[in-house]
Amino acid sequence: QVQLQESGPGLVKPSQTLSLTCTVSGGSISSGDYYWSWIRQPPGKGLEWIGYIYYSGSTDYNPSLKSRVTISVDTSKNQFSLKLSSVTAADTAVYYCAGKRGYTSGFVYWGQGTLVTVSS
Amino acid sequence: DIQMTQSPSTLSASVGDRVTITCRASQSINNWLAWYQQKPGKAPKLLIYKASSLESGVPSRFSGSGSGTEFTLTISSLQPDDFATYYCQQYNSYSWTFGQGTKVEIK
Numbered sequence A: 001q002v003q004l005q006e007s008g009p010g011l012v013k014p015s016q017t018l019s020l021t022c023t024v025s026g027g028s029i030s031s032g033d034y035y036w037s038w039i040r041q042p043p044g045k046g047l048e049w050i051g052y053i054y055y056s057g058s059t060d061y062n063p064s065l066k067s068r069v070t071i072s073v074d075t076s077k078n079q080f081s082l083k084l085s086s087v088t089a090a091d092t093a094v095y096y097c098a099g100k101r102g103y104t105s106g107f108v109y110w111g112q113g114t115l116v117t118v119s120s
Numbered sequence B: 001d002i003q004m005t006q007s008p009s010t011l012s013a014s015v016g017d018r019v020t021i022t023c024r025a026s027q028s029i030n031n032w033l034a035w036y037q038q039k040p041g042k043a044p045k046l047l048i049y050k051a052s053s054l055e056s057g058v059p060s061r062f063s064g065s066g067s068g069t070e071f072t073l074t075i076s077s078l079q080p081d082d083f084a085t086y087y088c089q090q091y092n093s094y095s096w097t098f099g100q101g102t103k104v105e106i107k
Helices: none
Strands: A003-007 A018-025 A034-041 A048-054 A059-061 A069-074 A079-084 A093-101 A107-110 A114-118 B004-007 B010-013 B019-025 B033-038 B045-049 B062-067 B070-075 B085-090 B102-106
Touching (some): A018 A034, A048 A079, A107 B045
Antiparallel strands (some): A034 A048, B062 B070
16 A cells, blocks of 8 residues: 655745655555645645646646746655745645546545644 | 635535535536545545546445536535545646635534
8 A cells, every 4th residue: 555754844934945755655656657746735724736746757836836846756765855945934834745646536645744834 | 727616615414414515617627526535634535536436445425426617526425424624626737726625514
């Protein structure tokens, strides 16, 4: 069974870069037809898709965040990562990593989520 | 971006009730729609994909329908474990977007 686990700092200062890593276990990140994504949820609010890296290495990002987001993959560690630059308090959220099974399905695998607070 | 609008935002219901949640897209998304259930402090769980396909392991009381711009999630007989927030999500076009959520509360 594939499992995902987010890791990274829980507190980031305004204007700095938020960096998170998702470790995938129980399966290879580079095999199979999966879109490895980051999704966030501000406290008490709804879900926002941030972007994905496809198993082939291609990426796509939410247009509202595109100028500040980079998602990369390290196949040797079976991990993918998120960098979000120039953060503000509006970026405070629970950040989830998730795996979407092919184009036809939804996000079938989810990490437990990690709260990142932007504050000085 | 394609906007997804769910209604109602909150729904009060009793165990055994039939519950329907609606999700409308700002333009056609064919049938590229998923439904998720989220409980407090937990990650969302996939219930339905491709508008009407039941994810493996999900109880058959959950069903989805619709195509184009209007979709519904139906719970045929609400169970105590079903009180949660439900989200729709479109994946017809990049970027993918979620509805704002529907909270199903105990009446």
